[in-house]
Amino acid sequence: MEGAPRAPFALRLLLLAVLPAAVWLTTGPAEPPPAPGAPKDSIRINVTTLKDGGEASREQVILNITYESGQVYVNDLPVNSGVTRISCQTLIVKNENLGNLEEKEYFGIVTVRILVHEWPMTSGSSLQLIVIQEEVVEIDGKQAQQKDVTEIDILVKNQGVIRHTNYTLPLEESMLYSISRDNDVLFTLPNLSKKESVSSLQTTSQYPIRSVETTVEGEALPGKLPETPLRAEPPFPYKVMCQWMERFRKDLCRFWSSVCPVFFMFLNVMVVGNIGAAVVITILKVLFPVCEYKNSSVG
The missing domain is CATH 1.20.5 (Single alpha-helices involved in coiled-coils or other helix-helix interfaces)
Known part of the structure; x- marks a missing residue:
């Protein structure tokens, strides 16, 4: 009779020892916390730039890309269909010192190419797929190199979002890579937000933009990445x-x-x-x- 109460007590001790391990196996390792200043719907773009001493620096550019009432916004800046080149202030995370989150974050000026393409799903229907791709060109005046593109697919019906998915693909396989930079539309008002009047929006349509490209055989110049083309012609x-x-x-x-x-x-x-x-x-x-x-x- 004295040993009868010990069985439930031993069972409780066994459960207390097994449950934490089961929870850890089902949940997996904890994901790194997002940057404190990053928006909830933000994406991270891994890029590489050169420091003043010629050393390569890996950074992450955080962009907030949203869709509201039939309009695509990048950091609260309205972007139309086609390829638009914008310069705006955004949060940048350095990957050098991962131990201190406060020291590796700063706000910088980035130049980004944004592709917005609308695919009608069926003829005569309001259902359409909006594809968004982005390519970072410069960070604080320094040329940047990007290997992968985060493609955002938004399924829309009557200007309402039905499905929102993100996935990564190589830059060379993206639609944005196959479009010439000379046809980019330059956004000239980086301070304009979606909260202001849309009638005051001023852009230069089809403004020709020429950029200097590096070659694989060329030597590394100040401000350029060594032995790697920033962009190759498709x-x-x-x-x-x-x-x-x-x-x-x-x-x-x-x-x-x-x-x-x-x-x-x-x-x-x-x-x-x-x-x-x-x-x-x-x-x-x-x-x-x-x-x-x-x-x-x-x-």
Whole structure:
């Protein structure tokens, strides 16, 4: 009788020892806390720049990209469809001293290329997919190199967000990489936010932007990354194929939207006509079964 209460007590001790391990296995290691100044819907872009001494520095650029009421915002700056180049102040995190979060964060001026592309999912429907890609060009006047692109896919219906997904892909495989920088639209008012009047927005449309490119064989110059091209020209057949497929898709949608109603109308007329003709012929054969025989005998 004295040993009876010991079994539940031993079981409780065993559960207390096993539960923390089970919780740790199911939850996994704790994720690093986000930067205190970073917005909730922000993305981190890993880039590499050069210090004054020529040493490479790895940094993370934090951008807040949102979609509200049919408009895409980057750090509260409105961005239209196409490729827009903007310069704005944002939070930058250095990856050198990971022990102290306060010392590795600072606000800097970054120049970013933003691609916004709208894909209509079905013809005549308000459902569309908005694709957003970004490429950091400069950080505080220093050229930056970026390997991966964070693509944001937003599924929208009637200007309402249905699904919001992010994933990473190599820069060379992105749509933004295949578009020439000479056609970028320069955003000229970095202080304008979405809270201000949209009518006061002033941009220079299709402003030509020329940039100096480095080559693999070229020597490292001050302010440039050594032995690595900042940007290589995309393969010409790939670019032409993408443009051709885009035009083909639009032409095919336009063709089917115009041909389908006519086709079904013609099919309806043919079916109704054949059925009506068969009914008329059947009625005539029932009413005049020997008419053809009399005509042949008279002849």
